[in-house]
Amino acid sequence: MSSNSLPANYKIGFLGAGQLARMSSLQAFRFGIQVAVFSDRDENEPVQFMTPFSFSGSFDSVDDMAAFAKQCDVVTLENEFISSEILKEVQEQSGTPIYPSPDSFALIENKLIEKQTFEKAGIPVTPYQLIEDAKDLEAFGKKHGWPYVLKSSKGGYDGYGNETVRDLEKAKKAYQSLGGNTGRDIIAEAFVDFTNELAVQVARNETGTVVYPCCETVQKDHICVAVLSPAPVNSRYQIRAQELALSAAEAIDGKGIFAFEFFLTENGDVILNESAPRPHNSGHYTIEGCITSQFENHVRAVMGLSLGSSRLNKPAVAMINLLGTHKRPAEVTHIKKALAAENGHLHIYGKMESKVGRKMAHFTLLGEDLEATYNKAKTLSRNIEI
């Protein structure tokens, strides 16, 4: 595969069959590429309605995944649930390259190593500590103050695997519920008093690097409910976040698309919070919002093709996550206003079952003014039920 050509019959494999594989596939198809997915779940995933090449097996089984990888020209990740050691063996056994590489992934695969990697690269991270026992819980609170955050070092997402603890009693409980006493690594992170949560995507491969605009993720109960781009903060902070995101992608020698989430503090510090070696919810707005979406650049990056421009198509973009409102067979209702809005774009994920709070769809609105666009997007999508 050269950076200058695209053969027919090229197949990209996704380890994981969730929404990110689904949305990436849509971009792969635009290049005439075939898509194969590997699922570790029993139920049908929407992406499996989009390809005849559907495999299942365990994320712990090198044999399962190597058999899958042999069917593909390149394999990429859709989540952080497979260990870098196993990925390395899958790559060796199948002969199929995996990007982001197992070596890159090893540098961020758990929260402790991730912090160390980025700290070493000079990127500010929140103060943290590996918790070995209950004494550490108390000491960390004394040193950095209460409340602070306990995180499972692996597998957390969307607020799962995270708990904010206000005192030692709560901390001990959370340590248990997060699995600390069953051998899972738990880290404590100092609570950062932030004014905004920011995110930046970076696409990177041997042909070059593309950094996306700095956006704001609006969170409610640890769930991202909206993304605004460009982030409504002073442009010096936007640029700072972009710089740090570029350094972070370089620090892990990343090939693929990466998302970096930051806290902007009251005194103007930009601190790296989390990273993801894959397309990310904070970048869904790029589908219509930017010239080249995070999904298209993900596909380009892992295939070694030149990357596309990340420029915004309009001065303001608002993306609203549409969460399940009922426990029922999925049906997205009251969509007329959202569908009819000029430059409103409704994406539905094709999940069969809805439940309250489940990410089921999103709505992106492009406009001229960020506040007006965000308000309009909320109004247009307010009555949607799922």
Place this chain on the structure above:
Amino acid sequence: MSSNSLPANYKIGFLGAGQLARMSSLQAFRFGIQVAVFSDRDENEPVQFMTPFSFSGSFDSVDDMAAFAKQCDVVTLENEFISSEILKEVQEQSGTPIYPSPDSFALIENKLIEKQTFEKAGIPVTPYQLIEDAKDLEAFGKKHGWPYVLKSSKGGYDGYGNETVRDLEKAKKAYQSLGGNTGRDIIAEAFVDFTNELAVQVARNETGTVVYPCCETVQKDHICVAVLSPAPVNSRYQIRAQELALSAAEAIDGKGIFAFEFFLTENGDVILNESAPRPHNSGHYTIEGCITSQFENHVRAVMGLSLGSSRLNKPAVAMINLLGTHKRPAEVTHIKKALAAENGHLHIYGKMESKVGRKMAHFTLLGEDLEATYNKAKTLSRNIEI
């Protein structure tokens, strides 16, 4: 299915498994909709790599297609190869609605009926006549002058099924090669001295009608090589073509997406040339060029959803059809420039085999000035080989 909601598990069926089904599917997937395709061919079609719901059978068999339609919530057309009578039976036998409806399709399914339908609606069409025997060939030439065009009344596309004839000898030969003496209806059309060939897409259903910008199709040897939007002609002609396209869509009570092709003559007449009850090559530029692509509005229209805006995203759009340059297993080479161009968008169709002149891919470039954008698009895609 209401115009205000979208259930999970909704399935759209395409009669035909070509590129138009493939590109429409990409938009259906954005709504979480499932796609089924019905192919009448033996070889693998690229869209069959994008769905596990792939059926085959004959376009003459009501049973084959009704069994397919029963698996779908709505069925739509991808070509004009199935007779309206058969479509009506498929609809009755399966109970699944087909849009555009068999009744609409009956009004345009062959070139003779099509001309009569649009003439009756007051839309200017080229002078024409059904050719019953060789005497008609001579009489038509006498009345309208040589050369003129002979067309098979059904199934022609991309210049196939059309011949320009310069004298009676040539006309007799063409009449035979087009199948006139084996019972196929052949019509003669007066040659129109045009300055430009224009096209307009119309999306239409019970919720409303959306007309796309008037674009120019640039033809070479009866093959469309490029599309420019908006068409570089006086805006009064653009508007005239849009008016006629709206009347034409209304004349057949169309539900779906329709493309209408026009001649602009030297003295400023806009004359309807051909119509297509489906997405059309002249509308591929709308994927990035317009807020809502012809494919998305196709899917919306046949599902009864509100239609999206057809407004241009940039003042100028050029689309270059990338035709096969070699007979070989398909590989699209020298794509670096096209991929790296800001606001250039490369689409590859995933066909396994290339041959000279076969439509294999297209390249769309958005810009500020039409001539500059067209020239740049040609330069960027010039070296691509397939």
